[in-house]
Amino acid sequence: MSENIERRRFLKCLGAGSLILAPLGCSSVKEEDSNSNRPHYAMVFDQNKCVGCGECKEACNKANNLPEGKSRLMMEQQSGGVEGQKCSHCGKTECDCERKYVRVSCQQCKNAPCVTVCPTGAAHRDPATGIVTMNADKCAGCKYCIAACPYDARYINKDTDVADNCDFCLNSKLAKGELPACVQGCRYDALIFGDVNDPNSYISRLLAVKDSVRIKSHFGTEPSLRYIPIVKQGV
Amino acid sequence: MDGTLEFTMGLSDGIAWPWPIAVYLFFAGISGGALSVALFIRFYKKQVTNTAFLKASALVSFITISLGMLCLVLDLTNPLFFWRILVYYNLNSVMSIGVIALTAYIPLVALIAMFALEEEIKRIAILRPLLPIIDKLRGIRRPCEVAVLLLALSVCAYTGFLISALIRFPLINTAVLPALFVASGLSAGAAAAKMLAVGMFKEDLHSQDMKILHGAEWPIMFAEALFLFMIIMSLMTGNAGAQTAFEAFHSGSWAMVFWLGVVGVGFMGPVLLNFATGKRFSHSAQAFYLSGLCAVSGMMCLRMFILYAGQNFAI
Ligand code: SF4
Ligand code: SF4
Ligand code: SF4
Numbered sequence: 001m002s003e004n005i006e007r008r009r010f011l012k013c014l015g016a017g018s019l020i021l022a023p024l025g026c027s028s029v030k031e032e033d034s035n036s037n038r039p040h041y042a043m044v045f046d047q048n049k050c051v052g053c054g055e056c057k058e059a060c061n062k063a064n065n066l067p068e069g070k071s072r073l074m075m076e077q078q079s080g081g082v083e084g085q086k087c088s089h090c091g092k093t094e095c096d097c098e099r100k101y102v103r104v105s106c107q108q109c110k111n112a113p114c115v116t117v118c119p120t121g122a123a124h125r126d127p128a129t130g131i132v133t134m135n136a137d138k139c140a141g142c143k144y145c146i147a148a149c150p151y152d153a154r155y156i157n158k159d160t161d162v163a164d165n166c167d168f169c170l171n172s173k174l175a176k177g178e179l180p181a182c183v184q185g186c187r188y189d190a191l192i193f194g195d196v197n198d199p200n201s202y203i204s205r206l207l208a209v210k211d212s213v214r215i216k217s218h219f220g221t222e223p224s225l226r227y228i229p230i231v232k233q234g235v
Numbered sequence: 236m237d238g239t240l241e242f243t244m245g246l247s248d249g250i251a252w253p254w255p256i257a258v259y260l261f262f263a264g265i266s267g268g269a270l271s272v273a274l275f276i277r278f279y280k281k282q283v284t285n286t287a288f289l290k291a292s293a294l295v296s297f298i299t300i301s302l303g304m305l306c307l308v309l310d311l312t313n314p315l316f317f318w319r320i321l322v323y324y325n326l327n328s329v330m331s332i333g334v335i336a337l338t339a340y341i342p343l344v345a346l347i348a349m350f351a352l353e354e355e356i357k358r359i360a361i362l363r364p365l366l367p368i369i370d371k372l373r374g375i376r377r378p379c380e381v382a383v384l385l386l387a388l389s390v391c392a393y394t395g396f397l398i399s400a401l402i403r404f405p406l407i408n409t410a411v412l413p414a415l416f417v418a419s420g421l422s423a424g425a426a427a428a429k430m431l432a433v434g435m436f437k438e439d440l441h442s443q444d445m446k447i448l449h450g451a452e453w454p455i456m457f458a459e460a461l462f463l464f465m466i467i468m469s470l471m472t473g474n475a476g477a478q479t480a481f482e483a484f485h486s487g488s489w490a491m492v493f494w495l496g497v498v499g500v501g502f503m504g505p506v507l508l509n510f511a512t513g514k515r516f517s518h519s520a521q522a523f524y525l526s527g528l529c530a531v532s533g534m535m536c537l538r539m540f541i542l543y544a545g546q547n548f549a550i
Binding site: 047072073074076078102105113115116117118119120122138139141142143144146147149150151152153154155156161162213215219 | 241311400549
């Protein structure tokens with residue numbers, strides 16, 4: 001028994017020793033090998049705060065000059081009635097279900113199928129920021145990336161005929177040093193954006209104290225979007 | 236709700252890859268399959284003349300791959316973007332590797348077709364300028380044939396790998412799909428080429444080539460059925476995602492396409508025409524063409540079913 005503990009301690013030291021090689025020591029080994037001195041931009045969607053107003057969609061449409069009525073994200077209402085429609089949670093037209101929304105958008109996978117399958121390299125990872133984005137001049141419109149995205153988060157921009165995804169406003173806002181348009185547009189602070197590799201950023205500190213989940217993590221794509229779900233007391 | 240948080244909406248508005256892609260998979264399969272079978276026979280029987288079956292296969296192969304490329308280009312959001320796929324490469328992408336294989340395959344198929352159809356070319360005035368080229372390249376015919384055989388099989392398999400990389404669809408994302416596509420490409424390609432050999436190049440219905448084909452047909456078809464059975468079983472006994480995809484086989488209109496088109500026409504059709512009818516009918520020309528058509532339409536139904544039912548049942 002005690003020998004076992006000894007061995008475990010030894011192995012731990014060995015593990016920790018190898019981690020010193022990485023510039024920043026942080027808790028997950030996986031993050032280590034992918035350059036922790038580089039930024040890893042992430043977004044948090046707080047379901048507790050979202051009221052489903054849709055300002056994020058309008059902000060996205062404007063900031064990125066998208067076709068009329070289109071934005072790079074959607075809001076899915078998962079419960080609570082809209083007048084005249086059935087509640088998608090309990091099925092009744094009138095109910096007391098709490099309104100719940102979920103942000104549907106590119107999950108900024110660290111292991112992104114869209115980047116792997118794109119034959120031209122149009123869907124690529126921006127080298128400086130690590131954000132999955134588009135080079136519209138290279139896209140051939142083959143739609144392979146759209147079929148390959150496990151989150152169905154890509155679409156064809158009708159104006160340009162090329163594929164598109166939410167890239168945290170890389171070229172429209174981040175390039176100017178601003179926050180993504182939807183984050184700026186949200187009046188209820190339901191969207192938080194930042195660098196999770198910076199331990200002092202607000203998003204890192206938030207994630208350190210709040211439980212958050214990733215969507216369909218079983219796909220193994222390591223999404224960078226995190227969701228803080230509504231949790232009922234006592235569940 | 237079982238999971239923690241999920242969403243079911245998507246930004247893409249429905250099916251990313253519609254029917255032209257299924258037609259492309261179909262044509263590419265026929266092209267690769269027909270030429271592979273013809274070259275197998277040529278190597279196996281050590282043939283040196285241009286047999287009717289080789290002529291037919293080379294012609295079928297060249298026409299179908301050209302039509303297939305046309306489908307592929309027309310399905311791009313803007314067909315004028317086509318040059319981008321040829322200019323930019325990403326070696327991690329199955330499609331990009333396929334494009335490289337196809338850029339070698341298509342000219343080689345054209346070359347093989349020129350060698351095989353030399354006599355016909357001599358007879359058609361506008362094609363005569365090709366003759367000096369054929370003469371010059373005659374020396375490399377053998378290496379070309381070996382290369383094309385390898386490429387033809389790769390093209391068949393590539394159409395399977397291309398879509399089996401789509402992890403959202405359990406019916407498509409299976410390990411045996413490339414094998415299934417090779418098997419069904421071989422059987423439908425051989426069927427298409429033998430019809431043309433008899434119809435256009437006056438091959439005798441009971442010639443030696445036809446006998447070999449007849450012997451090879453059934454094992455290939457059996458392999459095809461086996462691969463399909465493997466997919467069905469793995470979905471039926473699989474996890475929640477696989478079970479949802481299993482629905483494709485018993486509900487909705489695509490289940491009809493599968494049972495009537497793939498199983499009924501594609502498998503039962505040739506089997507019944509050959510074994511359930513009297514000897515006189517089963518050796519007649521009608522039965523020959525009918526069973527060939529069955530094999531080809533069954534393959535088309537299979538591609539449509541896999542692509543549409545596959546994309547409909549996503550996880
Ligand atoms: S969610 Fe889809 S579009 Fe976004 S990075 Fe992942 S695979 Fe690519
Ligand atoms: S549609 Fe464009 S971005 Fe998507 S895989 Fe094809 S070339 Fe790449
Ligand atoms: S980050 Fe930018 S591109 Fe992405 S949804 Fe928000 S506004 Fe649109």
